[in-house]
Amino acid sequence: MKENLLLRLRDGEKLNTRQQILLILQLSLPAIFAQLSSIVMQYIDASMVGQLGAQSSASIGIVSSSTWLFNGICSAAVTGFSVQVAQLIGAGKDKDARSVMKQGFITAIGVAMLLCALGAAVSGVLPGMLGGNAEICADASAYFLIYALALPFAQLNNVSAAMLQASGNMRTPSLLFVLMCVLDVVFNFFFIFPTRQMGSVTVFGAGLGVAGASLGTALSHASVAVIMTLVLLVSSDNLHLRRKEKFRMTSDCLKKAAKIGIPVGAEQMIMSGAQVMGTRIVAPLGTVAIAANSFAITAESLCYMPGYGIGNAATTLIGQSIGAKRFDLTRRLGWLTTGLGMLVMGFAAVLMFIFAPFMIGIMTPDPDVVALGAEVLRIAAFVEPFYAASIVANGVFRGAGNTLVPSCLNLVSMWAVRLPLAALLSVHYGLKGYWFAMCIELFVRGVLFLLRLKSKTWLQNSKR
Numbered sequence: 001m002k003e004n005l006l007l008r009l010r011d012g013e014k015l016n017t018r019q020q021i022l023l024i025l026q027l028s029l030p031a032i033f034a035q036l037s038s039i040v041m042q043y044i045d046a047s048m049v050g051q052l053g054a055q056s057s058a059s060i061g062i063v064s065s066s067t068w069l070f071n072g073i074c075s076a077a078v079t080g081f082s083v084q085v086a087q088l089i090g091a092g093k094d095k096d097a098r099s100v101m102k103q104g105f106i107t108a109i110g111v112a113m114l115l116c117a118l119g120a121a122v123s124g125v126l127p128g129m130l131g132g133n134a135e136i137c138a139d140a141s142a143y144f145l146i147y148a149l150a151l152p153f154a155q156l157n158n159v160s161a162a163m164l165q166a167s168g169n170m171r172t173p174s175l176l177f178v179l180m181c182v183l184d185v186v187f188n189f190f191f192i193f194p195t196r197q198m199g200s201v202t203v204f205g206a207g208l209g210v211a212g213a214s215l216g217t218a219l220s221h222a223s224v225a226v227i228m229t230l231v232l233l234v235s236s237d238n239l240h241l242r243r244k245e246k247f248r249m250t251s252d253c254l255k256k257a258a259k260i261g262i263p264v265g266a267e268q269m270i271m272s273g274a275q276v277m278g279t280r281i282v283a284p285l286g287t288v289a290i291a292a293n294s295f296a297i298t299a300e301s302l303c304y305m306p307g308y309g310i311g312n313a314a315t316t317l318i319g320q321s322i323g324a325k326r327f328d329l330t331r332r333l334g335w336l337t338t339g340l341g342m343l344v345m346g347f348a349a350v351l352m353f354i355f356a357p358f359m360i361g362i363m364t365p366d367p368d369v370v371a372l373g374a375e376v377l378r379i380a381a382f383v384e385p386f387y388a389a390s391i392v393a394n395g396v397f398r399g400a401g402n403t404l405v406p407s408c409l410n411l412v413s414m415w416a417v418r419l420p421l422a423a424l425l426s427v428h429y430g431l432k433g434y435w436f437a438m439c440i441e442l443f444v445r446g447v448l449f450l451l452r453l454k455s456k457t458w459l460q461n462s463k464r
Helices: 002-010 017-050 054-090 094-122 134-149 151-166 171-191 210-235 251-285 287-323 327-361 367-381 384-399 404-454
Strands: 194-198 201-206
Touching: 002 017, 002 054, 002 287, 017 054, 017 171, 017 210, 017 287, 017 327, 054 094, 054 134, 054 151, 054 210, 054 251, 054 287, 054 367, 054 384, 094 134, 094 151, 094 251, 134 151, 134 210, 151 171, 151 210, 151 287, 171 201, 171 210, 251 287, 251 404, 287 327, 287 367, 287 384, 287 404, 327 367, 327 384, 327 404, 367 404, 384 404
Parallel strands: none
Antiparallel strands: 194 201
């Protein structure tokens, strides 16, 4: 049914409101599960490391903003190509889409290799630069080093999944990300903890602690990367390699990718740079605050990652709509996907408010960390629908190849609203003040993105 609806969209056939909603759901649900499986991996890491104590948790928390920065740059390197692939498939130009896919594949892996080398080089000094104390720096450095070395494998997953999703195949990446989550549990079980007795059975363990969590995640990425890449290059209906089609880099493709991807990369650097500054604001508040902040961010991700899944579906849907020149549907689909995101994240926020202590308690037995983490998590619950608006609307704009203005909106909201307020409020209210500032900023950001969606300017370039 999903493929038939996408084909009807590409072929210019009329889709009623029910069919539009059904198509959005069919694309969104697998993407939501893919995003949730990703955050479940982080939740598993945090939960297992949390059993080692607040100090071990803080060692991951201190470098988490830097991993977001690297992940964001990797994602930007893929976006400029995956949006083109979606638009070309929507236009029925599968051969051109395969050419763009191959160029994107080489470029994305090249970017990941450069970041791998950079991350390995700075891993020893990074925790100290971010304000970490001597008690957590060694573990934090080991964690980040392994993360950096595994970036090429993570990027293989990113680029392969993005291309499959751009073609309309949301299900395969979702299933493979779930497999990656399962593998992460297995690897962590053996790498984090030492050899121990479980009843009458002696269970081997490497006892690597924080480094074991990073190693487990790295191996799960590597294992699934092989499968994901093979699915794309061998089995994808639209994008699998053909023997007679030669590979060459083209300036037109690279220019379009740069036009779309550079603002996304700048946006990710802006956002992650702000997160790094946020880490420096939180670091002086102490180990309990660092750990509580890290756990609360991970727990909140369970609420907002569905929004990113819907945003990914929106990028595919809008990209293919524009490729098929279905401008009659594009704005309506943009509003429908954004509304769905706000509804889903609003419901998740209610659950997050109710179960906040339980969500933090799973990750750590420390009562002080649980209490503080639950408090700030409940603060965030009130603004999640507006956060959803910014996430999904951004996906809509990316599908249209419109990335510059959204990047500027993020710059204004993060650096002109969040950070000044966070620096001020954290002095008086500690970690709760930092999260109050974050919520005010997310509300402002959501309103800005809704206003942008309401305007018609984001579609103008696509119609030319």
